[in-house]
Amino acid sequence: MDPTELLRLGVYGQLSVDPSDVQTASLDFGMLSRAEPWAVLHPASADDITRVVKAAYESEAHGFTISARGHGHSINGQAQTSNGVVIQMSGSRGRRLGSSTPAALRPHVYEKERYVDVWGGELWIDVLRSTLEHGLAPKSWTDYLYLSVGGTLSNAGISGQAFHQGPQITNVHELDVVTGKGELLTCSEEQNSGLFHAVLGGLGQFGIITRARISLEPAPKRVRWIRVLYSDFSTFTRDQEYLISLHELPASQKFDYVEGFVIVDEGLINNWRSSFFSPRNPVKITSLGTDGGVLYCLEITKNYDESTADTTDQEVESLLKKLNFIQSSVFTTDLLYVDFLDRVHKAELKLRSKGLWEVPHPWLNLFIPKSRIADFDKGVFKGILGNKTGGPILIYPMNKHKWDNRSSVVTPDEDVFYLVAFLRSALDNGEEMQSLEYLNHQNRQILKFCDEAGIKAKQYLPHYTTQEEWVDHFGDKWGQFYQRKMEFDPRYILATGQRIFKPSF
Numbered sequence: 327m328d329p330t331e332l333l334r335l336g337v338y339g340q341l342s343v344d345p346s347d348v349q350t351a352s353l354d355f356g357m358l359s360r361a362e363p364w365a366v367l368h369p370a371s372a373d374d375i376t377r378v379v380k381a382a383y384e385s386e387a388h389g390f391t392i393s394a395r396g397h398g399h400s401i402n403g404q405a406q407t408s409n410g411v412v413i414q415m416s417g418s419r420g421r422r423l424g425s426s427t428p429a430a431l432r433p434h435v436y437e438k439e440r441y442v443d444v445w446g447g448e449l450w451i452d453v454l455r456s457t458l459e460h461g462l463a464p465k466s467w468t469d470y471l472y473l474s475v476g477g478t479l480s481n482a483g484i485s486g487q488a489f490h491q492g493p494q495i496t497n498v499h500e501l502d503v504v505t506g507k508g509e510l511l512t513c514s515e516e517q518n519s520g521l522f523h524a525v526l527g528g529l530g531q532f533g534i535i536t537r538a539r540i541s542l543e544p545a546p547k548r549v550r551w552i553r554v555l556y557s558d559f560s561t562f563t564r565d566q567e568y569l570i571s572l573h574e575l576p577a578s579q580k581f582d583y584v585e586g587f588v589i590v591d592e593g594l595i596n597n598w599r600s601s602f603f604s605p606r607n608p609v610k611i612t613s614l615g616t617d618g619g620v621l622y623c624l625e626i627t628k629n630y631d632e633s634t635a636d637t638t639d640q641e642v643e644s645l646l647k648k649l650n651f652i653q654s655s656v657f658t659t660d661l662l663y664v665d666f667l668d669r670v671h672k673a674e675l676k677l678r679s680k681g682l683w684e685v686p687h688p689w690l691n692l693f694i695p696k697s698r699i700a701d702f703d704k705g706v707f708k709g710i711l712g713n714k715t716g717g718p719i720l721i722y723p724m725n726k727h728k729w730d731n732r733s734s735v736v737t738p739d740e741d742v743f744y745l746v747a748f749l750r751s752a753l754d755n756g757e758e759m760q761s762l763e764y765l766n767h768q769n770r771q772i773l774k775f776c777d778e779a780g781i782k783a784k785q786y787l788p789h790y791t792t793q794e795e796w797v798d799h800f801g802d803k804w805g806q807f808y809q810r811k812m813e814f815d816p817r818y819i820l821a822t823g824q825r826i827f828k829p830s831f
């Protein structure tokens with residue numbers, strides 16, 4: 327199809343070739359790659375998406391590709407395309423459609439059933455705001471809420487609640503999906519279940535999520551947020567693993583959120599994720615007597631409201647008593663639930679004001695099997711990293727049985743595995759250790775180390791450039807992944823920015 331013919335497709339939203347729309351769609355948070363689409367669709371409804379995907383699927387001579395773009399917070403161009411249309415999912419509701427916004431695109435909370443129906447491009451912050459009006463909230467989160475529902479469900483969506491609630495993809499009842507053939511299908515465990523499981527964690531390969539029905543729970547009012555430090559890695563991981571083993575106990579006997587991070591440099595204490603420690607809680611690494619200069623911070627929370635406020639202190643105390651952190655290192659803060667969930671946004675605003683948000687982000691996220699996490703610590707945190715990290719390094723374990731193996735996502739083959747997230751920013755400030763080249767090289771070294779040490783790591787938010795690497799990534803699941811692709815997007819139209827399948831045109 328000639329790009330100008332696209333404009334004759336007759337969509338109700340807006341098919342734009344405006345340079346500023348094209349420019350926005352050609353970039354992402356990673357700022358590492360760039361591809362300009364022919365046009366950007368701001369859909370008015372799922373029907374617009376169906377129309378454009380169908381045109382791409384049925385186009386005989388000159389096909390084109392379609393990439394849904396949630397909020398463009400990928401790292402490596404996963405939502406980009408240079409030979410087709412980007413469908414801008416977030417911001418379409420209301421931004422261009424004014425008061426004629428179809429009611430179907432607004433979050434709809436079902437109080438009795440405890441779920442919410444949302445547009446696939448809805449940002450999680452807006453899902454939270456809508457559900458809080460009913461005293462309810464989703465159960466499983468990401469650390470940052472300015473991500474779209476369709477974008478995180480295409481990966482997994484994880485945070486410190488995943489150990490007991492599972493990732494976001496296990497908290498979805500139903501989806502509406504436009505497949506690569508341009509069909510709009512409703513899917514769930516019961517209906518079109520193959521498509522349902524394929525799309526969850528499916529990297530946008532099988533369809534575009536236009537509606538998701540997300541499970542809710544009563545929203546707590548407040549959060550007790552605690553950080554404690556460790557100098558010994560095995561004590562740290564033993565405590566983390568102990569805490570996640572409590573997943574089936576009643577809420578009063580476990581924490582609601584378990585995460586952690588690695589501190590290899592003093593600078594990190596003042597880092598965006600660590601502003602917690604200061605100014606009221608100044609902390610000096612050197613004062614804590616670290617082993618090899620590395621500290622580990624366990625981060626836990628306890629949710630509560632008026633009815634449980636009296637017992638919260640006791641519950642927290644009795645859980646902390648079972649842990650072996652450095653006793654002088656307990657940092658506690660207390661805040662509204664919504665402020666806890668939205669914590670990274672505050673850091674974003676700070677970084678933006680210093681011009682440090684829109685910089686390249688060579689992030690690397692790995693799932694590491696529990697049996698090899700100590701080797702990873704020795705080889706990477708105490709080895710490859712040196713004493714400057716360039717950004718936060720998260721580390722927390724999850725229970726594999728909380729993940730549904732029928733979804734497309736791949737995780738290590740052990741009951742417990744860790745997320746290790748190197749969330750680093752490259753700066754052009756003349757410091758070699760903060761340069762993009764240096765950080766990219768270090769990422770390659772980390773992957774090589776895992777490979778050579780036989781650590782069966784899996785990338786989360788994976789990025790590969792050859793199909794051979796993808797086949798290796800999916801392992802046993804590749805056959806099913808490929809079959810699902812042939813069934814739901816046989817012309818390889820969708821999400822080509824993932825670089826898994828190449829369209830034939």
Ligand code: FAD
Pocket residue numbers: 354355393394395396397398399400401404405406415446447467468469470473474475476477478480481482483484485529530531533534535536787821823824
């Ligand atoms: P995009 O980058 O726009 O798209 C990602 C992929 O999904 C693309 O392939 C795209 O084509 C596809 N896609 C987008 N929308 C749809 C749709 N409606 N239907 C089908 N496919 C679609 N992840 C976590 O799990 N936990 C975290 O705590 C976390 N924190 C983060 C913090 C920051 C600051 C950032 C930048 C990212 C973080 N992420 C986290 C990663 C994030 O979940 C992924 O990058 C996610 O893809 C971003 O969502 P998005 O809406 O921006 O997606």
